[in-house]
Amino acid sequence: MSTETPVTETRRFKVMRSVMGAANPAIKGLLGSRFAGPMGKALMLLRFTGRRSGKLYTTPVGYVRDGDSVVVVTSPTYTWWKNVRDGADVEVRLDGSWRKAHARVLPTDDPEFDRAVGIQVKGRGPGMLQGFGVAVDDDGHIPPDARADMDRKALIVLIELEPAEAAS
Numbered sequence: 001m002s003t004e005t006p007v008t009e010t011r012r013f014k015v016m017r018s019v020m021g022a023a024n025p026a027i028k029g030l031l032g033s034r035f036a037g038p039m040g041k042a043l044m045l046l047r048f049t050g051r052r053s054g055k056l057y058t059t060p061v062g063y064v065r066d067g068d069s070v071v072v073v074t075s076p077t078y079t080w081w082k083n084v085r086d087g088a089d090v091e092v093r094l095d096g097s098w099r100k101a102h103a104r105v106l107p108t109d110d111p112e113f114d115r116a117v118g119i120q121v122k123g124r125g126p127g128m129l130q131g132f133g134v135a136v137d138d139d140g141h142i143p144p145d146a147r148a149d150m151d152r153k154a155l156i157v158l159i160e161l162e163p164a165e166a167a168s
Contacts, residue, residue: 009077045093046072046159048103051083063159064123065094070101070159071119073128081105081155092159103159108147116158117142129154 047058059080061072070092074081084090087104106113120128121140129136132154135146142150 044070046080046103047091047093047098048080048083048088051088057083062128063092064120066119066123068161068163069116069119070094070161071116071123072157072159073120073132074155074157075132076151076153076155081157084157090159092161094161099164100162101159102162103157106156106158108142108150112158113156114140116156120156 042062043060044063045058046061047056049056057080061074061080064071084103085105087102090101090103091098092101093099106116117129117136118140121136121138126136126138126140129142134142134150134153136142
């Protein structure tokens, strides 16, 4: 296990997180409108039910899409992912409309993990994961020693879209 400080515990990350938190209401409004434009190609709205509160939440997240698979990389310091950790029905706002989907956090030993990382790297390059301190190459391969403490650095959320006919 690595002893280096995860990027998510650095001052720079904490400042960026505060700025994004302050901007989230405006970003949600924009992504929920017909004016999302280019921002909607990198960010989407994720709507889910709180696992304990039962309350409906909506949060903007960065994503990469490949067909009906959507991959989100998030920091373990955020808490929204805990609501989908073991799998949950969600809705996502993509291309101006809401789609029903199923989301779950992928542990590094999940059979879908490498495919999801590959989608992320193919769509955005390795920089996003590397920015979280994850050792990943240009082909999306993460070595075994980097997987050992990845859950301290970044989490991979796989969202599988239902067919468009099931959209609300």
